[in-house]
Amino acid sequence: MKTFAKMSTTYAPTLKEDPAEAELASHKLLLRAGMIRKTAAGLYSYLPLAWRSLLKIETVIREEMEAIGAQEMLVPMVTPGELWHESGRWEKYGPELMRMQDRHEREFCLGPTHEETFTDLVRNELRSYKQLPVTLYQIQDKFRDEMRPRFGLMRGREFIMKDAYSFDATVEGMQRSYNDQKDAYARICERCGLRALPVVADSGQIGGDTSVEFMAVADAGEAELVWCDCGFAADTEAATAGIAVVEGASGDLEKVLTPDCATIADLAAFLGVPEAGTRKALAIVTGEGKPAVVFVPGDHEMNDVKAEHAFGEFHLMSDEEIEYYGLVKVFIGPIGLPEGIAAYADESLRNSAWWVVGANEKDNHYVHANLGRDFAMADDAWVDVATAQEGDACPRCGKPLHGARGIEVSQVFQLGTKYSEAMGATFMDEDGKEKPFQMGCYGIGVSRTLQAVVEQHHDEHGIVWPVCVAPYEVEIVPLDAKGVVWETAERLGSELVGAGLEVVVDDRKERAGVKFADADLMGYPYQVILGKRGVSNGVAEVKDRATGERTEVALDEVAAWLAGKVLPQRA
Ligand code: ATP
Ligand code: MG
Secondary structure (H helix, E strand, O other), X not given: OOOOEEHXXXXXXXXXXXXXXXXXXXXXXXXXXXXXXXXXXXXXXXXXXXXXXXXXXXXXXXXXXXXXXXXXXXXXXEEEHHHHHHHOHHHHOHHHOOEEEOOOOOEXXXXXXXXXXXXXXXXXXXXXXXXXXXXXXXXXXXXXXXXXXXXXXXXXXXXXXXXXXXXXXXXXXXXXXXXXXXXXXXXXXXXXXXOEEEEEEEEOOOOOEEEEEEXXXXXXXXXXXXXXXXXXXXXXXXXXXXXXXOOOOOOOOEEEEOOOOOOHHHHHHHHOOOHHHEEEEEEEEOOOOOEEEEEEEXXXXXXXXXXXXXXXXXXXXXXXXXXXXXXXXXXXXXOOOOOOOEEEEEHXXXXXXXXXXXXXXXXXXXXXXXXXXXXXXOHHHEEOOEOOOOOOEOOOOOXXXXXXXXXXXXXXXXXXXXXXXXXXXXXXXXXXXXXXXXXXXXXXXXXXXXXXXXXXXXXXXXXXXXXXXXXXXXXXXXOOOOHHHHHHHHHHHHHHHHOOOOEEEOOOOXXXXXXXXXXXXXXXXXXXXXXXXXXXXXXXXXXXXXXXXXXXXXXXXXXHHHHXXXXXXXX
């Protein structure tokens, strides 16, 4: 029979002080509330309260997977090295892959993700197009020997992931499976109480996305995002935003002395123009070993990831290289570039006629440099390399973008035939031909999601669990551990459980202050406070943890009152 839990026997060792090892609010609170403990760097134990919340997140995931026909199963966490050799990832993956040998000196690794295992699983037994599509998933511990495990569950070495793999006969089929997962991922975030932005991580040749990351919005997030009210969202590294270029003033080309202008800020202040009206020049050596300069709007940065797409494995020139190629540091511009140096510019500058640029002479800049009149750019000189930032125009609707930081909680990918081809995973198609599967893979960081929820839902007193993932929905706080107050607490506990609620009773012989502080720290959505006076008047005080609102409710109405609040908020 279901009954209420008791705080006196719940293993939740709380901490009074903020643990020194933790930086993020969510990490501190999970430690302080007795929900997680570190076993070693990047290795955490989930204590009973956190585990209850985790299981709720898993339930949401399972329900959403079932709704789209994905089937749960489990493969070994340990993966034979030979499968990773087949896919080519044994060499590529680097030290994050925890490799080991068995007693026969055969190679294995701890799965950081399981494309190889699932591809191997189906390659000999999923034989016909008639059996497709199939999506398989598991919820399992993953291991990645992260260089810098940190922030508690955010970047662990061992962590819990839900990983799914879809197998389709056609590209269109794969896209359908992918879209189903993507939609399910959005619902999972929402049902877990997470405000998350779907960010295009990679876009395909025909315009649609082929990978999306779900980013929980949080100042503590590692990713830098831009988003728009129209629904557009992107990682600044990937975003192709129509940067609104500030036009320089028109006029005759003029060379001006600009000593002591080592930075764009100095230059803009000296000339009395906005930084955006100047042009930043970066001297690079491209992946092919060719010297080049790249111009971006003065108030923007060049993005390394984008630049790598454009130039291959480029590097910024050292001072020696700048000198060697005849360039003048700080004063580089498109007019009078030394022979053999290619000029590139960010896409956004294509429609900008008037530039403020270096004069390729020490202490000199040009103002009113006109594209077309004073210098030319080759047709293939326009590249998308500037980092999008807050205030840039939304590429979809043109409105200014908002900036935010995000925590990647999940990601969906269209893989195509990358693994099926490498590993010879084929099926017999309708036309009688053997074809490689069209695959997709989909991962949710389950443990990271748990902490992301806390990062989004807390205040100075502790965690503020959304009902859907709270370890318990209601805590009863009797201010007396004996007599009529205690008897009322026990009776009410049974009644609330009878009404279908998840209840814990703080039956400890502690001071009221201690109980209140712990209740706030652990973050149960509703606290039912029972004092001597209230009980003798037949009332309880119910506190809503999220709003702080306190309501007096008649004892015999508490169960119905709470059920009316809690049940609609369940995921
Ligand atoms: P990151 O860029 O944060 O390292 P990733 O892109 O390498 O993550 P994926 O391979 O996409 O991660 O894994 C799927 C999900 O697993 C991620 O979206 C994230 O939520 C979770 N995850 C990945 N690495 C970790 C980790 N070290 N600790 C906890 N969760 C993780
Ligand atoms: Mg990812």
